[in-house]
Amino acid sequence: MPNCHCFWSHIWNISGGVGEMGANMNSIIEEERVRGGVFKDINPEDEDQQPTVIESLCMNCYENGSTRLLFTKIPFFKEIIISSFTCPHCNWTNTEIQSAGRIQEQGVLYTLQVKTKEDMNREVVKSDSASTRIPQLDFEIPAFTQKGSLSTIEGLLDRAVAGLEQDQPIRKATDPAVAEKIEEFIERLKKLKKVEEEFTLIIDDPSGNSFIENPSAPQKDTALTVTHYKRTPEHNAVLGIEEEEDDRKPVNDLDTMRNEVLVFNTNCPECNAPANTNMKLVQIPHFKEVIIMATNCDSCRHRTNEVKSGGATEELGTRITLHLTDPSDMSRDLLKSETCSVLIPELEFELGMAALGGKFTTLEGLLKDIKDLIVSKNPFMCGDSSTADRAGKLELFGQKIDKIIAGEMDVHVILDDPAGNSYLQNVYAPDPDPEMKIEKYTRTFEQNEDLGLNDMKTEGYAEK
Incomplete structure (x- = not known):
């Protein structure tokens, strides 16, 4: 991947994480647009390409800290906003990544076969709406349980281990049996970090804004499978997307087809010029439904019509x-x-x-x-x-x-x-x-x- 190492090293020069910014993101984007472009390609030699720093509230000590925002593009992916927050009073830090683009037309499913330690270094963009699964461990991180992150495969596992270890001292005191089982599971996750055995990592994001790096880009990655799919109404509800017409009937509904003339492109049978064919479903009284098709050619004025039975x-x-x-x-x-x-x-x-x-x-x-x-x-x-x-x-x-x-x-x-x-x-x-x-x-x-x-x-x- 061209400029890949420069790109990621430049991103990680932004220290810390995200706090409660209390600023309007739209105004920041507008300010960046005035400065000559919102989302720029990463160039470590460009001195003008610096993150935007704003004062924001620390949610740990409620003092003021600083949040840095970098509007950038990921090669072979899309625009993102890297956010990092640092509090000088309590030294609390937090990181977050947000997709700067709109929700995609389709959801995306990444399936990665992790076979070598080099696979653990693959960069990963995981949005809020993405779920992460490892079938071999029957392990899943549900959507919206973690903030969006910019990490690696190893970083995802470290974050999962840290989340499980967080309440272990309390579990050991209150429920030793559960704590022991969780400890065994943590050890299995740590073994996966060392790639002692192959495993499958699945990231399912209905918003289409997650990403797993392909080190061979633009060539095909044999270990990575990317599948795009159409969102279900349940996915749209979770993402907060409203249907254009909630009571809209399907396109293939017979009542809709009876009231509409469908048009599709074809070629004229006489001169082979591009033409349009109109199709209409008609109910013949005291008989049955038929499909009437008519083609009109604007080039040679040829006209044809055809009728097909709508029944068996x-x-x-x-x-x-x-x-x-x-x-x-x-x-x-x-x-x-x-x-x-x-x-x-x-x-x-x-x-x-x-x-x-x-x-x-x-x-x-x-x-x-x-x-x-x-x-x-x-x-x-x-x-x-x-x-x-x-x-x-x-x-x-x-x-x-x-x-x-x-x-x-x-x-x-x-x-x-x-x-x-x-x-x-x-x-x-x-x-x-x-x-x-x-x-x-x-x-x-x-x-x-x-x-x-x-x-x-x-x-x-x-x-x-």
């Missing part, structure tokens, strides 16, 4: 037959899934599944799309592939479609969907439609094969 494949297939008796039938809403075929017996016409994709339109819109597909966009209607006989037949077919749309032909339109996910509006709903017939049927093996259902196992798939 039905147990039975559906065949819908509508007898067209009035031009108003053209305004009926229609949902044609990708698995639906369209038949017009009077024209001896059948459109196979997936030919037009999924569509949510009207009956008139479906017939116009069929005409465009067969007549206007047919590659055999132009160039060397075109023949007079074929072109005449297709032109006649287009004229018949126009007559159906105008209500001049009495025909039947059949929607046959083996998946059962297609729909045609019943204008008499909830009463039966005298001109429309809906049949449910059992799919054949070939239809299940086309839908990929024969090889699909949804129950007992874990059994051997």
Whole structure:
């Protein structure tokens, strides 16, 4: 790590610790900003880079002492505030480190495999909200039980030993059995300091402001694992972070999706330029929910729309037959899934599944799309592939479609969907439609094969 040794030696030239400062930290930071920058890189040769000294109250003897503040950056980490307090009256000292940045977007979990004595010299920044664990000893220092500290792995163990030894004289007098067990535990901690056996050190900080040094930085450290994770609501409550909207529903909540149009980036299928696709969840009355997707390209003006069923494949297939008796039938809403075929017996016409994709339109819109597909966009209607006989037949077919749309032909339109996910509006709903017939049927093996259902196992798939 570049300048690492100079950095840490410079920090530890700040003697003592932190007292009750009684000063506004914001005003100090503002003062440092006026002096030419709040957080500076460590440079031992820079004479202007000196800690800020303020008078503060000693919480041991209640006389005035001095607190030194150093605003600095840790290489490969972030900005921190080093605080040290010294009381000349009672010689009490205290140290503390605070993160100068905001709470991070994610929590962080450090897992270090301590194998050598060199690992004990790794520098550690431990914030107030971090918990420390050693699984081999079933030992844990909970969050917010210690002030933030700037130390080493060895220093963390020394601090734990000092905390356990603090009340040992009283325990030996009042509860010798407990004192003996704690003494045994202290000896185990001291053995870990000598690295007589390998152990694991885990620092879990939901605020994301703790740090363990990587001596090999910027290369990867094989002994250190760093994991970032999303905080839970419990973590946010402990850190005092308020949700933006406490009663906000999850993004994937169906009620939210019904009221929102989701937009995601894609490429235009025609010119490959960046475009946006809008997606909306729509409830069709007397049917089910469907997903409508529309793509608009600003570069070539190409537009596409697609409809997918929001439900599962039905147990039975559906065949819908509508007898067209009035031009108003053209305004009926229609949902044609990708698995639906369209038949017009009077024209001896059948459109196979997936030919037009999924569509949510009207009956008139479906017939116009069929005409465009067969007549206007047919590659055999132009160039060397075109023949007079074929072109005449297709032109006649287009004229018949126009007559159906105008209500001049009495025909039947059949929607046959083996998946059962297609729909045609019943204008008499909830009463039966005298001109429309809906049949449910059992799919054949070939239809299940086309839908990929024969090889699909949804129950007992874990059994051997």
